[in-house]
Amino acid sequence: MTDVASDPLHHLQQWLAQGKKAALATVVATWGSSPRPVGSHMAVRESGDFAGSVSGGCIEGAVVDAALEAMRTGSPKLLEFGVGNEAAWEVGLACGGRVQVFVEPVVSPDRLHMIADLRARKQPFATVTDTASGQRALVSDTLQGALALSAAQIAEVRRRIAADQSGVMEDGLFVRVYSPPARMVIVGAVHIAQALAPMAKLAGFDVAVIDPREAFVRSGDLANIHAIIEWPDDGMKIVAPDARTAVVTLTHDPKLDDPALAAALRSQAFYIGALGSRKTHASRLARLAEQGFMPADTARIHGPVGLDINALTPAEIAVSIMAQVIETLRAEAS
Numbered sequence: 072m073t074d075v076a077s078d079p080l081h082h083l084q085q086w087l088a089q090g091k092k093a094a095l096a097t098v099v100a101t102w103g104s105s106p107r108p109v110g111s112h113m114a115v116r117e118s119g120d121f122a123g124s125v126s127g128g129c130i131e132g133a134v135v136d137a138a139l140e141a142m143r144t145g146s147p148k149l150l151e152f153g154v155g156n157e158a159a160w161e162v163g164l165a166c167g168g169r170v171q172v173f174v175e176p177v178v179s180p181d182r183l184h185m186i187a188d189l190r191a192r193k194q195p196f197a198t199v200t201d202t203a204s205g206q207r208a209l210v211s212d213t214l215q216g217a218l219a220l221s222a223a224q225i226a227e228v229r230r231r232i233a234a235d236q237s238g239v240m241e242d243g244l245f246v247r248v249y250s251p252p253a254r255m256v257i258v259g260a261v262h263i264a265q266a267l268a269p270m271a272k273l274a275g276f277d278v279a280v281i282d283p284r285e286a287f288v289r290s291g292d293l294a295n296i297h298a299i300i301e302w303p304d305d306g307m308k309i310v311a312p313d314a315r316t317a318v319v320t321l322t323h324d325p326k327l328d329d330p331a332l333a334a335a336l337r338s339q340a341f342y343i344g345a346l347g348s349r350k351t352h353a354s355r356l357a358r359l360a361e362q363g364f365m366p367a368d369t370a371r372i373h374g375p376v377g378l379d380i381n382a383l384t385p386a387e388i389a390v391s392i393m394a395q396v397i398e399t400l401r402a403e404a405s
Contacts, residue, residue, distance in 0.1 A: 079114035079123030080183055087180045092117040094138035094176050098125050099149070099202065099245045100238070102169040110237035110247050117142055125172050126152075137174045147175035147205040173202045173245065185209060186249065193251035197232050199224075200245045218244075252277050253315045253341075253400055258303050258331040259322035260287035263346065266389035267319070268296045274393060276317075281306035281331065303327055307334035314403075317342035317396045319376060323351065329358055336368050342399045344376035344392060373399075 079095070086093045098111040106126055113123040113131065115138035125134055130152050137150055153169030177183070182198075189196050189211055196211035201218055208216035210228045220228070228246055231237070235250045255271040257264050260282040269292050271278045279297045282288045288298035299306040307330070312318055318335040319342075320328040328345060332355070335343045345355060352374035359369050377391030378398070 077122065079112040080186060082116075082122040083114045083177055084180060084183045084187065086114070086116045087177065087183070092142045092176070092178075094141045094174060096125050096134045096138055096172050096174045097245075097247060098170060099173045100171040102153070106168075107170075108237075115139070126170060130170070130172070134172055134174060137172075141174050141176045145176055145178075147173065147202065149173050149202045173200065175205055182207070182209070185215070190249060190251075195232050195235075195248070195250045197228050197237075197246050197248045199228055200247070202243075202245055251315065253317065254279070254310070254312075255317045255319065255396065256281060256307070256310050256312060256331075258282070258306070258318070258320040259324075259327060259346075260284065260290075260293055260298075261321050262385040263321050263388050263392075265292045266386040267321075267392055268293055270389050270393050271396075272296065274397065279310055281310070282322075282327075303331035303334070307331055312338040312340040314339040314341055316340045317344070317400070319344045319346075319392060319396075321346045321376075323347055325355070325358060329355070332359065332372060333362060333364070336364055336371060341403050342373070342396050343371050344373040344395065346376050346388075347374060349375065 083093050083095060093114060093116045096113040096115065098107055098109050101109055107124055111125050113121055113125045113134060115121045115135050119135055119139065121135055124131065134150065137148055141148055150172045194211060196209065199208045199210060199218060199220060206218040208214060208218040208220055210225060214220065214225065224242065227240055231246050232248050235248055237246055237248045239245050252275055254277045257268055257278065257280045260280050264280055268278050268280055279299055280288050280293055281299045281301060281303055283300060283302045285300045288300060299309055301309065312335055318331060318340050320331050322328050323346060332343065332345060345352065347355065355374065356369050373395060377388060378395045380391050382388045382391045
């Protein structure tokens, strides 16, 4: 889930509501080594304060200066920094990377309200920007905004929304996709869950822990995590895993893990992982086969769960799981 306190767009809304001038900088393209992905935002207000990042720190000063100029002139500007750019050396982007940043003054809260509403409803959508003029369209179930788009352009934007793929289209228009956060459903409020749940939340996932044992899900580092105090049969119906959901079972207990795995296999969950040794996993696969699941189905399960990094402690195992989940998510998006 997006941390509202650190969300640049939330800061923009606050500043505009206070009558402050503000600008938004967005990474529109990168080449080579770039510390921030396409679509990264940085909000800047007239005092020079900013929220968010477009480079991890090395070009922020130059971008703030450009944002202040955009507030003064009312005109957007497309900036480019790279290893061959003298300004890039001055600000520290000398690592071989190249980045384009679109800086625009923000004067109306209407677009931000629309974006906030769609994000609150967890509806995928995209903004499409002409970086030369600053004109924009917002594509969701409907089409809004001053920028006219052809049927072919709208189809390409919708394809990018489905693929969660921000970037510049062949016609030069910049598409910034806003997808709902990926979700992680953890079955079993065990020691590993105590480390994995907050780690996944920090990585931007919406996290839910399913366990019928209330005392387990209300304790320690799980106290602030969404708890579903149900048997997994019912809990998985509540979460309804989709293509942006990872399911991780951690209990070793077939009566808890197996129903969750069966539900996950019947869903489009992008990741399914199950804790246990190879021997435990072989027994698990045999039980699932008895339920009618074919080898091609159960091959989706990462078991033993996590990347093989010789993890020993619950925290180390959580790191290995989190890394494998992110690796799978990024592979799905590429």
